[in-house]
Amino acid sequence: MGAVITGLLIPLAGTVLGSAFVFFMRKEMPSYLQKVLLGFASGVMVAASVWSLLIPSMEMCADKGAWAAFPATLGLLAGFAFLLLIDYVTPHLHPVGGPEGPRSHLSKTAMLALAVTIHNLPEGMAVGVALAGAMNADAHMTAAGALALSLGIAIQNVPEGAIISMPLRAAGNSRWKAFLVGGLSGVVEPLGGLLVLILASVVTPAMPYLLAFAAGAMLYVVIEELVPEASQGEHSNIATVGFAVGFALMMVLDVVLG
Numbered sequence: 001m002g003a004v005i006t007g008l009l010i011p012l013a014g015t016v017l018g019s020a021f022v023f024f025m026r027k028e029m030p031s032y033l034q035k036v037l038l039g040f041a042s043g044v045m046v047a048a049s050v051w052s053l054l055i056p057s058m059e060m061c062a063d064k065g066a067w068a069a070f071p072a073t074l075g076l077l078a079g080f081a082f083l084l085l086i087d088y089v090t091p092h093l094h095p096v097g098g099p100e101g102p103r104s105h106l107s108k109t110a111m112l113a114l115a116v117t118i119h120n121l122p123e124g125m126a127v128g129v130a131l132a133g134a135m136n137a138d139a140h141m142t143a144a145g146a147l148a149l150s151l152g153i154a155i156q157n158v159p160e161g162a163i164i165s166m167p168l169r170a171a172g173n174s175r176w177k178a179f180l181v182g183g184l185s186g187v188v189e190p191l192g193g194l195l196v197l198i199l200a201s202v203v204t205p206a207m208p209y210l211l212a213f214a215a216g217a218m219l220y221v222v223i224e225e226l227v228p229e230a231s232q233g234e235h236s237n238i239a240t241v242g243f244a245v246g247f248a249l250m251m252v253l254d255v256v257l258g
Helices: 001-023 031-060 062-067 070-089 108-134 143-170 176-202 206-232 235-256
Strands: none
Touching: 001 108, 001 143, 001 176, 031 070, 031 108, 031 143, 031 206, 070 108, 070 206, 108 143, 108 176, 108 206, 108 235, 143 176, 143 206, 143 235, 176 206, 206 235
């Protein structure tokens, strides 16, 4: 039980740590740093989706022969569709500028908080389903592997927390308000992880689908939000370097600890 609680809370700690950058930096984050952090976050999430979620999903269905990839494929597409629906119906701002969602009378701070919630939900789901897989002997996952995923997402959440709190500060909010909004945005992760953990423990046959669903949701965030923002303007090459480092780090964490 202690490992489960730890695994659920580690990503939240990463978000809080990143949000605290607002106390040590100027109102605006340097463009090159913003790019490398976005690239790093993208690399971590892509590697986690492949090694910690999609591969275990297919390994669980290895006995199905040619149909082994079907649950992973269906779950992956469902994850994309779920985030696409949330993104469409929820008014929000992209974390680093960009177009808004549906028109809304909400403040920019509120819409930015909604955007963070959209981003953090699939990450919390991924941790929850990985922890459930670690408790399932047929899921081809270990507790160390689940904690590696949790740690990888926490590392990814550090720059994400900074990317959220810094624009809020630049928009005229106090440092404490920017920190609190950025930090509290990560609360959805342990809550989402707990809900998925409970669901997975009740509906064990759904585990391969849930693993792939979480992967699809995470990849949607990378493709829709992080990569386009990292590629805009100058310093796009440094974002590519950040992606490579993040991908390699998460890959090593999963292989070594898993």
